[in-house]
Amino acid sequence: MGEFDLIARYFKRPVRRSPLGVGDDCALLAPGPGMQLAVSCDMLVEGRHFLSTVDPERLGHKALAVNLSDLAACGAKPLAFTLALSMPSVDEAWLEGFSRGLFALADAHACELVGGDTTRGPLNICITVFGEVPVGGALLRSGARPGDEIWVSGTLGDARLALEVFRGTLALPAPVFDLARARMEQPTPRVALGLALRGIATAAIDVSDGLSGDLSHVLEASGVGATVDADRTAGLLAILAHREGPGAVPDASTRRACALAGGDDYELVFTAPAASGPAVEQAARSTGTPVARIGRVESDPGLRFVDAGGARLAQRFAAFDHFA
Amino acid sequence: MGEFDLIARYFKRPVRRSPLGVGDDCALLAPGPGMQLAVSCDMLVEGRHFLSTVDPERLGHKALAVNLSDLAACGAKPLAFTLALSMPSVDEAWLEGFSRGLFALADAHACELVGGDTTRGPLNICITVFGEVPVGGALLRSGARPGDEIWVSGTLGDARLALEVFRGTLALPAPVFDLARARMEQPTPRVALGLALRGIATAAIDVSDGLSGDLSHVLEASGVGATVDADRTAGLLAILAHREGPGAVPDASTRRACALAGGDDYELVFTAPAASGPAVEQAARSTGTPVARIGRVESDPGLRFVDAGGARLAQRFAAFDHFA
Numbered sequence: 001m002g003e004f005d006l007i008a009r010y011f012k013r014p015v016r017r018s019p020l021g022v023g024d025d026c027a028l029l030a031p032g033p034g035m036q037l038a039v040s041c042d043m044l045v046e047g048r049h050f051l052s053t054v055d056p057e058r059l060g061h062k063a064l065a066v067n068l069s070d071l072a073a074c075g076a077k078p079l080a081f082t083l084a085l086s087m088p089s090v091d092e093a094w095l096e097g098f099s100r101g102l103f104a105l106a107d108a109h110a111c112e113l114v115g116g117d118t119t120r121g122p123l124n125i126c127i128t129v130f131g132e133v134p135v136g137g138a139l140l141r142s143g144a145r146p147g148d149e150i151w152v153s154g155t156l157g158d159a160r161l162a163l164e165v166f167r168g169t170l171a172l173p174a175p176v177f178d179l180a181r182a183r184m185e186q187p188t189p190r191v192a193l194g195l196a197l198r199g200i201a202t203a204a205i206d207v208s209d210g211l212s213g214d215l216s217h218v219l220e221a222s223g224v225g226a227t228v229d230a231d232r233t234a235g236l237l238a239i240l241a242h243r244e245g246p247g248a249v250p251d252a253s254t255r256r257a258c259a260l261a262g263g264d265d266y267e268l269v270f271t272a273p274a275a276s277g278p279a280v281e282q283a284a285r286s287t288g289t290p291v292a293r294i295g296r297v298e299s300d301p302g303l304r305f306v307d308a309g310g311a312r313l314a315q316r317f318a319a320f321d322h323f324a
Numbered sequence: 325m326g327e328f329d330l331i332a333r334y335f336k337r338p339v340r341r342s343p344l345g346v347g348d349d350c351a352l353l354a355p356g357p358g359m360q361l362a363v364s365c366d367m368l369v370e371g372r373h374f375l376s377t378v379d380p381e382r383l384g385h386k387a388l389a390v391n392l393s394d395l396a397a398c399g400a401k402p403l404a405f406t407l408a409l410s411m412p413s414v415d416e417a418w419l420e421g422f423s424r425g426l427f428a429l430a431d432a433h434a435c436e437l438v439g440g441d442t443t444r445g446p447l448n449i450c451i452t453v454f455g456e457v458p459v460g461g462a463l464l465r466s467g468a469r470p471g472d473e474i475w476v477s478g479t480l481g482d483a484r485l486a487l488e489v490f491r492g493t494l495a496l497p498a499p500v501f502d503l504a505r506a507r508m509e510q511p512t513p514r515v516a517l518g519l520a521l522r523g524i525a526t527a528a529i530d531v532s533d534g535l536s537g538d539l540s541h542v543l544e545a546s547g548v549g550a551t552v553d554a555d556r557t558a559g560l561l562a563i564l565a566h567r568e569g570p571g572a573v574p575d576a577s578t579r580r581a582c583a584l585a586g587g588d589d590y591e592l593v594f595t596a597p598a599a600s601g602p603a604v605e606q607a608a609r610s611t612g613t614p615v616a617r618i619g620r621v622e623s624d625p626g627l628r629f630v631d632a633g634g635a636r637l638a639q640r641f642a643a644f645d646h647f648a
Contacts, residue, residue, distance in 0.1 A: 019360060019459075020462070020464070023465075023545070024398070024462075024464055024465050024466075024545075025364060025394040025395075025397035025398050025465070025528075025529060025530060026362035026363055026364045026394055026395060026397075026398040026400060026455070026462070027362070027363045027364070028360045028361065028362055028363075028457070028462060029360065029361040029363055030360045030361070030459070031355070031361070036343060036352045036353065036354045037352065037353040037354070037355070037361060038350035038351070038352055039350055039351045039352075039353060039406060039438065039439060039452075039454070040349060040350045040351070040406075040439060041406040041407075041408050041439055041440050041441050041450075041452060042408070042441050043408035043409075043410055043441045043443055043445075043448070043450060045410050045443055045444070045445030045446070045448075046445075047445070048443060048444055048445050049443070070349040070350055071349075071350060073349035073350075074348070074349050074350040076350060082363060082365040082452055083365075084365050084366070084367035084450045084452075085367075086367055086369050086448060114363065115363060115364060115365055116365050117365050117366050117367045117450075119367055119369055119372060119373070120369070120372055121369030121370075121371070121372050121446070121448065122369070122445070122446040122448070124367070124369075124410060124445065124446070124448045124450075126365075126367060126408045126441075126448075126450035128363075128365060128406055128408075128452040130363070131350070133352070135343075135354070138344070138350070138352060140344070140348055141347075141348050141349070142348075204349075205349055206349060221347070221348075
């Protein structure tokens with residue numbers, strides 16, 4: 001199968017909204033009146049971002065999900081994406097699964113594939129995603145103000161649990177591992193929540209390198225600091241510890257490390273004025289997204305973690321860094 | 325050096341035109357009133373699209389040039405781009421050269437870097453480029469009509485000559501090789517010509533896989549055919565043959581194969597009504613771009629090549645295909 005047959009078979013679908021899709025030198029996009037285009041780009045490399053044994057359908061989902069998560073963090077509505085794919089050979093079973101997972105998530109968000117590139121090489125997936133957001137309405141990292149409350153969606157640290165099981169450093173009961181693995185391989189981009197938070201959240205970011213590092217980006221961009229309750233960011237382990245007793249799971253230090261510096265969560269962490277608490281809770285309810293209030297923005301720079309009793313934690317939580 | 329330091333040092337520059345650049349979850353783009361956004365994406369893989377020994381400055385140029393060439397083929401004005409880069413390690417000398425070549429070309433076209441991704445992995449460069457074009461004004465592949473003349477910019481086949489020298493299948497005098505190598509490693513995207521051809525050309529494409537294959541895409545998309553004079557697409561070899569005599573260069577068959585199916589040319593091939601010939605020549609003059617009239621669109625499907633005397637060539641010219 002040649003390059004053009006491959007594209008026609010697995011990746012060429014008629015566009016519904018964009019003026020021009022796959023098949024010319026460029027695609028054409030037309031954001032609505034009063035709208036700006038939000039753009040984000042993520043590259044996934046085999047062995048680095050995913051294991052070679054991953055189900056291709058889950059990988060297709062994840063490759064787009066991590067990009068949609070960036071749109072969510074800006075409060076942008078998904079419109080379209082491009083896909084550049086480098087593969088060692090044409091594996092039709094893999095392409096069939098990958099494209100199925102990719103388009104299932106794309107269709108769920110009415111986000112259409114408008115172009116891209118395919119070539120031979122080590123497996124590498126690069127997606128650039130486009131969304132629209134009202135002029136001046138994007139949720140940025142720089143808007144957090146002292147007194148704002150800090151919120152996080154869903155649970156944190158689950159994906160890291162699965163990674164540690166694969167690495168052999170941790171054992172989990174099978175049902176818990178299955179949940180953690182699904183969180184690692186099929187993250188849920190919080191697109192609806194991001195849209196609902198327009199005009200409510202003062203700053204937002206998606207948690208991809210771990211809460212500690214990503215929230216620090218918000219604090220630095222906003223010129224503020226924060227204190228966060230390390231134990232409010234409940235993940236699967238905390239739930240399991242509660243149910244099974246503390247002997248069944250790693251200690252609090254490991255649980256916190258997963259939750260605060262696990263990475264690959266694709267949840268939103270965002271700030272909002274304390275008076276907007278009910279509006280945040282309404283946005284969460286209306287989009288069916290669990291959220292938790294985990295801390296408060298302060299004028300004193302830096303990110304401080306405390307336990308449920310308010311005592312300062314000495315533990316450090318390093319963000320994931322591909323080159324560190 | 326960590327991921328964020330690397331971005332800050334080599335790739336973070338203030339935006340001048342886009343509402344938001346590198347440093348948030350998304351970049352923001354705002355096409356002008358009445359404008360659509362043209363989007364294109366190319367992925368370059370080491371060993372496939374470039375040799376591991378290539379000068380990183382030339383590679384930075386080429387990575388953006390091949391994308392600007394797609395904008396040129398649509399008649400779109402460059403605005404911005406994203407860069408996703410996978411590298412086996414942080415090589416500061418390489419990054420310094422690569423970013424220098426990249427930004428030199430970007431600055432020449434007022435095209436600003438607004439976002440991207442960096443990760444560890446086999447060397448892979450994925451650029452997505454954004455341009456603007458008036459609604460309804462993009463040059464598409466589907467607009468060629470019987471009777472239109474076919475034009476090509478610059479010369480064809482030069483990059484392939486250099487590749488064949490690297491492969492050891494061809495020897496060239498040093499000055500000719502240097503020219504061919506520069507054409508392979510630092511192609512010139514015909515952006516100004518593409519803009520000048522708005523409203524004149526009926527269809528256009530950039531020649532990246534060889535004239536034969538790329539012009540065939542135009543003919544198929546337009547539902548037409550064409551006859552092309554194979555010897556009007558003069559490259560360096562033809563010029564050398566003329567100057568040095570036929571013994572100094574490969575035979576006509578090899579010369580034609582390079583010119584018609586060489587690949588990596590990044591010239592524009594486009595069609596225009598015969599009555600627009602003077603307008604095409606004016607567009608070429610005003611942008612300092614050489615162009616040549618090489619054939620004519622016909623209603624009979626298929627692409628036919630003839631020699632300077634009008635005799636039909638039996639030789640076939642296959643397009644480059646990464647998976648064939």
